[in-house]
Amino acid sequence: MNPVFRSLLLALLMVTQALALPTADQDGVRLDDLLERGFTHSAPLSIAEIEQKSLEELKVDSSRVPQLPFGFANGDWEEFKAQVKPGDEILRVCSSPDSWASLAGWEGLVLVRDGIIIASITETIS
Numbered sequence: 100m101n102p103v104f105r106s107l108l109l110a111l112l113m114v115t116q117a118l119a120l121p122t123a124d125q126d127g128v129r130l131d132d133l134l135e136r137g138f139t140h141s142a143p144l145s146i147a148e149i150e151q152k153s154l155e156e157l158k159v160d161s162s163r164v165p166q167l168p169f170g171f172a173n174g175d176w177e178e179f180k181a182q183v184k185p186g187d188e189i190l191r192v193c194s195s196p197d198s199w200a201s202l203a204g205w206e207g208l209v210l211v212r213d214g215i216i217i218a219s220i221t222e223t224i225s
Contacts, residue, residue, distance in 0.1 A: 128216045130190075130209070137195025140209075143188040146180060149208065169220075179210060179218050187212045191222075199225050 130140070150168040153176075157164050167173040183189070193206040204225035210218040 129214050130192075130211050130216060131214065133192060133216075137197065139193050139195075141191040143190060144208075146183070146189070149189065172220075175220060179208070179220050182210055182218050184212065187217070192219075 134140070153168040153170075154166065157166060157170050164170040165173060169176040188211045190209050190211060191206070192209050194204050198204045202225045204223070205221065206223040207219055207221040209216045
């Protein structure tokens with residue numbers, strides 16, 4: 100995917116993330132609730148891993164995209180990152196294959212504290 104398009108899409112998707120995933124505005128959303136709905140998740144990711152992957156994806160078209168993690172959506176990433184406390188986990192979460200087939204798929208990062216989703220960043224929706 101074109102990195103400029105990806106960065107713009109990320110910014111747009113972050114605004115609409117509440118449509119697909121419970122967010123911090125809805126206190127008490129548990130990671131287990133998503134797993135029961137067919138979501139899957141990665142192993143915990145470090146901030147350094149996430150930023151490195153994002154920067155590698157942006158290098159493809161470095162002349163048009165800010166060379167910062169998440170490009171044009173860097174401010175949203177910085178807000179997400181500022182909420183991380185010792186003991187928290189950052190996971191990449193993906194909705195079920197059925198959700199993607201019905202054009203309601205969601206993939207992104209979630210910040211989990213004691214099993215509760217504190218914040219999320221949308222990376223892809225269908």
